[in-house]
Every structure is written in C-alpha cells, then in structure tokens.
Amino acid sequence: MKIAIISNSGAKSQAASTALRQQLTAAGFDLGTKQPDVVITVGGDGTLLSAFHRYADSLATVRFIGVHTGHLGFYTDWRDYEIGDLVTALQHDAGQSVSYPLLDVRAEFADHTSAHYLALNEATLRRYGSTMRCDVDIRDNFFENFRGDGLCVSTPTGSTAYSKSNGGAVIHPRLDALQVTEIASINNRVFRTLAAPMLLAPDEWVTLKPEPREDYLMTVDQFTLDPQPIVSLTLKVAQERVHFAQYRHMHFWDRVEDAFIGAKQ
Template sequence: MRVSIHANSNANSQVAKGKLLAGLKAPAFQIDEAHPDVVITIGGDGTLLSAFHRYADQLDHVRFIGVHTGHLGFYTDWRDFEVDALIEALNRDSGESISYPLLDVLTDFEDGTTAHYLALNEATLKRESGTMRSDVYIRENFFESFRGDGLCVATPTGSTAYSKSNGGAVIHPRLDAMQVTEIASINNRVFRTLAAPMILAPDEWISLRPEPFQDYVMTIDQFTARPSMINAIRFKIASERIHFARYRHMHFWDRVEDAFIGAKKPDAL
C-alpha cells in the first residue's frame, strides 16, 4: 500500500505524524507523496480539504483517511490518540470505502477562456463592493434575477459548513444533491428572489450569469480567486467522487449532533 501523510503545523499533529510514520515502516507500506493509494491527513477538516485539492486529479484510485487532533470533524474518523488502532486497521485493509459527491464548477470568461474546478464543500460568488446582480438559470431555464451579497452552492457534506450559516438545510451525504443558498439577498417591491434554500436533483444544474463587474470574488472550498470578467458559472454534481477508507462506521447524524448540539443523552427508559 502506497501512503501519503499530510499534517498541519500543530504540535499534536506533528507528534501523531511521527508515530504514524514509525508504525508504517513494515514492508507492506510505502510512503509515496506522488501517487498514493491512501492519503492520511492529520489536523482537521481544513487539512483534509487541502489534501483533497492536491490529489483531485487522482480521485479514481485514492482513498482518504482523516485524523483529528482537536474535536471530531466531519471528515475525520480517528483521533490522534488512536494512531495504533489506525495502523492495525491499515494492516487489515481490504479496500473498503465510502464515497461522497463533489461539486463541478465551470467558469466561462469574457475573453473566451474557461476554468474548471472541483469542490468538496462549496463554491461561492460574491462582489467585493456593491450589490451582486446575477440572473439565475436552472437547466438553462431562467429562474430569477438575484440581488444581494452573493450565492453559495454546496455539496451534501458541505451543507454543514458555510451553507448552514446561510440558513441552508443539513443534507445526508448519501444524497447526490447540491444546495443553493442566498447570502443576504435583497427582497422588496422591486427585486424578488425565492429567499429560501434550493436543493437540486443530480441531473439538474444551475448557472449564474452575473452583470459585468470586475470585482467578483469566487471561492472554491477554502481557496479564493478574483477572476477576470465572468460571462457565466455553471454548477452541477461532478462525475468524480471522493472516497474515504472507512474501517469503522460513524453515523452522519451522530457527527451532526456532536458538532452542533452536544446535548446530554437522556437516561435509558
């Protein structure tokens, strides 16, 4: 098994990385940063997002494992004090995995060029100054004229991140859907939007055709771009998927409860 390890600069992460490297010296393992079979991230969800974008062109054969050095994250199944158990699971590996949908983003620029991105969590379009004005199309059919700060398009796993803070629903990652949430939309007697999150089916796509300004800011997960003049941006569920080496099951709603509620469990009846 070819393994790549990515850790953030946190002291606990570096200690866990050293322990993991020491445990993977068996002949069955080979450290390979260029073409790994398994990518192990140590830190948090941000560390895993960075590793995902590094290996986005190898998703057909790479599986990811997340080790968290803080509280439990949405993409991390292991804690830093469980490195020995993780090494045992790697030794028993039989190719088990679970996959989640990704977001495909295609941008057309005024000069005729295009740019293509994959997002694990979400993509957004905003303006740095002034109101963003954009026509919104669903499957090439005009839907609305948006006025506001911006729009966020998220995957199911990304529904617990920025999308949720904009009032979006939390979507189970087994659903191949994407969600569009408005960021501070303007609704009055002149301008009207749906003013509610939209969840689109996997065979649908959404296109934005913003008015021609040069101060747009586009984000793909944690990365920010200030593109040149945009003609249109199309969002759809990607044909690619991210695969996680899942050696033990943790229910998605348990992750949601732990992250956002953390309530004391009721006494057994």
C-alpha cells in the same frame, strides 16, 4: 499499499504525524506522496480539503483517511490518540470505502477562456462593498434575478459548512444533490428572490450569470479566486466522487449532533 501522510503545522498534528509514520514504517507500509493508494491527513477538515485538491486528478484510485487533532471534524474518523488502532485497521484493509458526491464548477470568462474546478464542500460567487446582481438559470431556464451579497452552491458533505451558516439545510451525504443558498439577499417591493435554499437533483444544474463587473470574488472550498470578468458560472453534481477508507461506521447524524448540539442528556 502506498500511503501518503499530510499534516498541518500544529504541534499536536506534527507529533501525531511522526508517531503515525513510525508505526506505519514498523508495520512494513510503503510511505510516499507520489501516486499513493491511501492519503492520511492529520489535522482537521482544512487539512483534508487541501489534500483533496492536491490529489484531485487521482480521485479514482485514492482513498482518504482523516485523523483529527482539533475540536471539530466532519471528514475525520480517527482521533490522534487512536494511531495504533488505525495502523491495525490498515493492516486488515480489504479496500472498503464510502464515496460522496462532489461539485463540478465551470467558469466562462469575458475573454472567451474558461476554467474548471472540483469542490468537496462548496463554491461561492460574491461581491464585497457592493451588491451583486445575477441571473440564475436552472437547466438553462431562467429562474430569478438575484440581488444581494452573493450565492453559495454546496455538496451534501459541504452542507454542514458555509452553506449552513447561510440558512441551508443539512443534507445526508448519500444524496446526490447540490444546494443553492443565498448570501444576504435583498427582498422588497422592487427586488424579489425565492429567499429559501434550493435542492437540485443530480441531473440538474444551476448557471449564474452576473452583471458585468470586474470585482467579483469566487471561492472553491478554502481557495479564494480573484478572477477576470465572469460571464457565467455553471455548477452541477460532478461525475467524479471522493472515496474515504471506511474501517468502522460513523453515523452521519451522530456527527451532526456532536458538532452542533453537544452531548446527549
């Protein structure tokens, strides 16, 4: 088994990463960042998101493990003080994993070029300083004309991130669905949207067709893109999936309770 370790620059993460390298080397594991079987991130969800995009072309063969050194992490099963336990679990690895759906994003531009992205959490389309007007199609059928700051489309695992802050539902990651949430929509006698989150089935897709402008901002997970004029943005559940090495069961709703509610009384 070849293992890659990716850490953020924080002192706590660097110390945990060093300890992890030492213990993995002592246990006889092969360490390296090229074509790994397992990618271990040390930090938080942002570190894991960066690693996901780094190895997005190898998702069929790579499993991820997150080691958490901060305050909140939905993708991190291990804490920095559990390095020894993690190494022991790796020594008894039998290929066990859990997989989650991803978001497929395809952008068509005014110059007839296109771009393709995968998102672990979400993708957004927005305008800053002015209102965005955008036709929303579902399965190539017109649904509504949106007017507001923007739209967010998320995966189930991304439903606890930016989507939730926009009023989206928290979705269990075993559901192969995508969620569309509005970002500060305008609803009055002239302009009207659904004004509620939408859950789309795995065989459905949403296409955003913004009014021609040159000041749109698109995000894919933590990456901000300043694209050329967009004709359409089509989003659906991806064929690819992300795989996490799972050595112990971490109940999703326990994660949610711990992150947003706090210790049980």
